[in-house]
Amino acid sequence: MSMERKRKVSLFDVVDENSLAAKLSRANGSAAPQIPPTINRWTGRTYSQRYFEILEKRKSLPVWQQKDEFLRVLRENQTLVLVGETGSGKTTQIPQFVLEADFLGKRPMVACTQPRRVAAMSVSRRVAEEMDVTIGEEVGYSIRFEDCSSSKTILKYLTDGMLLREAMADPLLERYKVIILDEAHERTLATDVLFGLLKEVLRNRSDLKLVVMSATLEAEKFQGYFNGAPLMKVPGRLHPVEIFYTQEPERDYLEAAIRTVVQIHMCEPPGDILVFLTGEEEIEDACRKITREMNNLGDQVGPVKVVPLYSTLPPAMQQKIFEPAPAPLKEDGVPGRKIVVSTNIAETSLTIDGIVYVIDPGFSKQKVYNPRIRVESLLVSPISKASAHQRSGRAGRTQPGKCFRLYTEKSFSNDLQPQTYPEILRSNLANTVLTLKKLGIDDLVHFDFMDPPAPETLMRALEVLNYLGALDDDGNLTKLGEIMSEFPLDPQMSKMLVVSPEFNCSNEILSISAMLSVPNCFLRPREAQKAADEAKSRFGHIDGDHLTLLNVYHAYKQNS
Numbered sequence: 001m002s003m004e005r006k007r008k009v010s011l012f013d014v015v016d017e018n019s020l021a022a023k024l025s026r027a028n029g030s031a032a033p034q035i036p037p038t039i040n041r042w043t044g045r046t047y048s049q050r051y052f053e054i055l056e057k058r059k060s061l062p063v064w065q066q067k068d069e070f071l072r073v074l075r076e077n078q079t080l081v082l083v084g085e086t087g088s089g090k091t092t093q094i095p096q097f098v099l100e101a102d103f104l105g106k107r108p109m110v111a112c113t114q115p116r117r118v119a120a121m122s123v124s125r126r127v128a129e130e131m132d133v134t135i136g137e138e139v140g141y142s143i144r145f146e147d148c149s150s151s152k153t154i155l156k157y158l159t160d161g162m163l164l165r166e167a168m169a170d171p172l173l174e175r176y177k178v179i180i181l182d183e184a185h186e187r188t189l190a191t192d193v194l195f196g197l198l199k200e201v202l203r204n205r206s207d208l209k210l211v212v213m214s215a216t217l218e219a220e221k222f223q224g225y226f227n228g229a230p231l232m233k234v235p236g237r238l239h240p241v242e243i244f245y246t247q248e249p250e251r252d253y254l255e256a257a258i259r260t261v262v263q264i265h266m267c268e269p270p271g272d273i274l275v276f277l278t279g280e281e282e283i284e285d286a287c288r289k290i291t292r293e294m295n296n297l298g299d300q301v302g303p304v305k306v307v308p309l310y311s312t313l314p315p316a317m318q319q320k321i322f323e324p325a326p327a328p329l330k331e332d333g334v335p336g337r338k339i340v341v342s343t344n345i346a347e348t349s350l351t352i353d354g355i356v357y358v359i360d361p362g363f364s365k366q367k368v369y370n371p372r373i374r375v376e377s378l379l380v381s382p383i384s385k386a387s388a389h390q391r392s393g394r395a396g397r398t399q400p401g402k403c404f405r406l407y408t409e410k411s412f413s414n415d416l417q418p419q420t421y422p423e424i425l426r427s428n429l430a431n432t433v434l435t436l437k438k439l440g441i442d443d444l445v446h447f448d449f450m451d452p453p454a455p456e457t458l459m460r461a462l463e464v465l466n467y468l469g470a471l472d473d474d475g476n477l478t479k480l481g482e483i484m485s486e487f488p489l490d491p492q493m494s495k496m497l498v499v500s501p502e503f504n505c506s507n508e509i510l511s512i513s514a515m516l517s518v519p520n521c522f523l524r525p526r527e528a529q530k531a532a533d534e535a536k537s538r539f540g541h542i543d544g545d546h547l548t549l550l551n552v553y554h555a556y557k558q559n560s
């Protein structure tokens with residue numbers, strides 16, 4: 001208590017002194033007065049107590065040791081590659097360092113991309129809190145269907161897809177002084193396109209700076225691609241992680257994962273658990289089963305808080321992963337434990353403090369595209385060695401941890417590929433090609449892709465776009481193509497929307513397109529499959545899924 005009071009008093013002292021100094025300097029007519037360290041430079045308000053509390057924590061993050069060096073390298077170079085372990089403070093701190101760079105002028109504008117919407121939202125909230133500003137004002141975010149930024153915004157977190165959209169209207173991205181491409185190792189489709197695009201923009205804008213941030217080892221590849229840009233490495237992981245493999249392959253990884261959670265909770269010292277699974281249904285199913293198992297154990301074990309995490313989870317629910325573990329039931333009782341069951345989001349995008357145990361069944365959902373049959377699908381596939389390494393790293397953030405890999409050591413060495421293939425090599429490129437055409441890139445063959453997609457995939461995309469009338473026979477963007485490119489939709493769907501008035505059905509088509517653009521409205525939990533099917537059948541339409549979705553929408557509207 002007394003400590004705290006002392007601190008407040010000393011803060012107050014600083015204000016006085018500095019404002020006096022400021023007054024004096026103004027009276028002397030000297031250059032701009034120094035801003036006192038207690039006044040928020042961006043809002044002009046006095047910092048709250050919470051700001052200083054968080055500041056202490058922030059200063060202990062590894063990136064802070066290289067703050068000055070980072071700013072120096074940034075000043076001297078146009079492009080810079082920065083790698084560091086997850087949780088070292090890249091995403092939350094580096095953009096704030098950039099804002100402090102004196103060579104950017106009074107109101108810099110910084111963009112920081114994220115492959116995932118969840119990360120963009122959650123990280124920007126955190127940074128707004130760290131900077132003691134209101135989210136949506138100085139610090140904001142922009143994701144598809146939601147723009148939480150304003151004319152005051154100086155730091156914007158946005159999905160890589162959104163930055164690509166902004167480039168369509170503003171090809172040189174002139175509103176930004178610094179662009180940070182974060183999570184570059186994820187090699188999403190949009191990030192890969194941005195690489196090539198920004199390389200071009202940098203040539204045309206000497207005042208623009210680019211920071212490429214990545215979690216893993218491909219740093220030299222990024223460096224080579226960006227013409228030998230300097231590489232900064234943030235020192236590694238904080239604590240050792242012990243890795244365990246299963247003796248025999250597991251037949252049912254879900255069941256094995258749940259069993260491991262229960263064992264950890266019964267036998268291991270305190271520390272939260274992170275379980276990697278592949279998707280919403282599986283995760284919800286696992287959460288229910290874990291909760292049930294724990295209830296069966298009754299008072300023998302400490303209380304648990306089981307929280308799911310996946311991209312379509314509503315934001316308020318996503319925040320739950322940051323809540324602390326439950327308190328013991330009795331004062332001297334067994335400590336509680338938080339159990340987070342997550343998709344790949346928790347692999348590198350979001351850092352959850354307090355995780356000590358990681359359970360890695362070795363799978364994730366990955367996009368696969370077969371250009372021969374023109375089908376893109378999301379398949380549950382084995383992860384790469386790089387992913388497995390990232391996952392185990394999550395256990396060592398705050399103290400030494402343990403990672404339980406639900407596969408054999410032999411399978412890890414022999415079956416897992418070293419890196420996940422970049423998304424651009426696994427996707428239908430129709431939408432990407434349309435975007436590139438709209439961005440004025442006509443020569444797709446010579447576009448500077450870090451990993452060029454297969455010619456066949458590009459050909460298929462050009463064919464589809466030509467067939468839809470978005471490109472003419474010479475491959476040039478048509479008027480229709482230009483309109484289609486404005487929609488954040490697949491070309492088939494944007495075409496359907498654009499021509500629907502000719503068939504007097506724009507209202508219905510708009511509803512159907514909207515229904516196809518949100519997460520699936522039908523849930524089919526394992527325990528209630530029959531009931532779910534019955535409920536769905538009430539909306540069924542004989543002509544297929546699209547009209548079924550329209551029925552759902554109408555029923556929703558009619559019943560308010």
Ligand code: CDP
Nearest residue numbers: 085086087088089090091092093126351353
């Ligand atoms: O980007 P990187 O993985 O290097 O780390 P980060 O996302 O900047 O996170 C750095 C630290 O910020 C984490 O270890 C957390 O302690 C903290 N953080 C938090 O407390 N709440 C959030 N919503 C995000 C980050």
Ligand code: MG
Nearest residue numbers: 090091348349
């Ligand atoms: Mg990060």
